[in-house]
Amino acid sequence: MAKAEAIMYRYPDSALHILQGIQPDNPSDNEQYATWALLMTQAQYKNQIEQSDSLINIAYSYFINQDNAQRKALALYYKGILCHESHHAEDALSFYLEATAEIEKTNDYQLGFLINSEIGLMYLYRKLNDYAMEYFEKAHHNAELSNNQTYIAFSFIYIARAFSQKKQYNKAIEYYEKAIKIGQVNNYPTILASAMNETSFLFLKIGENKKALQYAKDCIKIKKLIKGYFH
Structure with missing residues (x-):
């Protein structure tokens, strides 16, 4: 999984292929299974594959209670994405705002860009221009x-x-x-x-x-x- 994560931004199709070849049999190891579910969500999204919220819910349920800011931010971000796509804008914004608070604790700057961009775009759509500019x-x-x-x-x-x-x-x-x-x-x-x-x-x-x-x-x-x- 580490290899898939390392190439996720540059080669998301290869990352997806690696993750599809892993597929943990069962969630006996909660962290491993939650990590796989989270990275699979990310890879599917980056490859524009339609998905349900089942995988991200597994990842979110686990990482929201863990002391891992990067994983928590990533799970919150994709919860926000899926809410946004389901036209639940307020819920999406809430997840994004939680995500940006977590990502500031890390040096995952690419994810930081994505999260802050989504918040800015939501504020811009609402014509809250100063808030949009801030993000x-x-x-x-x-x-x-x-x-x-x-x-x-x-x-x-x-x-x-x-x-x-x-x-x-x-x-x-x-x-x-x-x-x-x-x-x-x-x-x-x-x-x-x-x-x-x-x-x-x-x-x-x-x-x-x-x-x-x-x-x-x-x-x-x-x-x-x-x-x-x-x-």
């Missing part, structure tokens, strides 16, 4: 500490969205440009397309029509390239 900045801090360039780029996009919703369009564009730069340096077409598309709308809002058109054209080119990868 997006925490997410960015965690992304920087993790040195995960994809997460750093997305943290800039989230901060840009918060500035945009506050109608601070020039500031939003500044952060989108930071994300675009990371996308260009690392060849991340999905990030580039997302950031350029959103930036083009902001250029329209501030009357920079030529820039808006150029970004829109660049976005279309990138989307065509992305589509080509899967055909």
Whole structure:
């Protein structure tokens, strides 16, 4: 299981394959079984496999009573994810907030990014922009500490969205440009397309029509390239 956990973020499909080959026969060893259930939940989610809450409930029931902040945070995070997907937003937010309190006790910065991003996005949806910004900045801090360039780029996009919703369009564009730069340096077409598309709308809002058109054209080119990868 340690190998699966070590490659979870970079190679989630391989992590899932490893975990499927383990499958503890029964929960006689509570910690081992709960760990397997938790990592399997994580791997299935990262591979976009639909799942029930049975595995995460096993993991949550065990780790919520243990003195392991990382495991507790991970279980709370996925409880939140599954609640959110089931349209139980208040329960989801409660789990996320508990998770962020636990993850601050650890150095799992990638998970810290994910948790704080989810909280920020929920607040942004409710137009609680200052709260959203607070958690997006925490997410960015965690992304920087993790040195995960994809997460750093997305943290800039989230901060840009918060500035945009506050109608601070020039500031939003500044952060989108930071994300675009990371996308260009690392060849991340999905990030580039997302950031350029959103930036083009902001250029329209501030009357920079030529820039808006150029970004829109660049976005279309990138989307065509992305589509080509899967055909």
